[in-house]
Amino acid sequence: MAERKKILLRLDPAVHDALARWAGDELRSTNAQIEFLLRRALSDAGRLPRDTKGMPRRGRPPRRAPGESDQDAESAEDAGDSDGGAGGPDGDGEPPQA
Template structure:
């Protein structure tokens, strides 16, 4: 059984108003296949996608070099939310 489509359409689980969503830049990145495979394995070890691993490493390098803009928000959290202990 399918749930009814929300305001965001069928490709998204939850509707997020455009004013609350920050646009993300898309870039084409060409990597040596061996570098990509190593990156993908590393990302898998840390339960991230290759894209999230690249962003994580770029942010870390920028922060280490003192070049991370102060207005940069935290990395978006992906996946299932953490379980909450029962209250009572």
């Protein structure tokens, strides 16, 4: 997996608090919420690069069979991933509503 870029982001404390509450409501970390919002804004503006991978999934990675390479596991995950890693069943990036 490619190394993810690290950045320093300075925010007004009230903006950070609002983001943290919103992230908690959607069961995301604050960092994941910021990335989600940036990706959505880029997509809405038609500026999201086509080769951008989906958001990393939460939780433990799937178990691999003995001798299976990282590339084999990634292609198997991509084949079974019908929503493009967008989050919800309708691909809008929102978690399913109860």
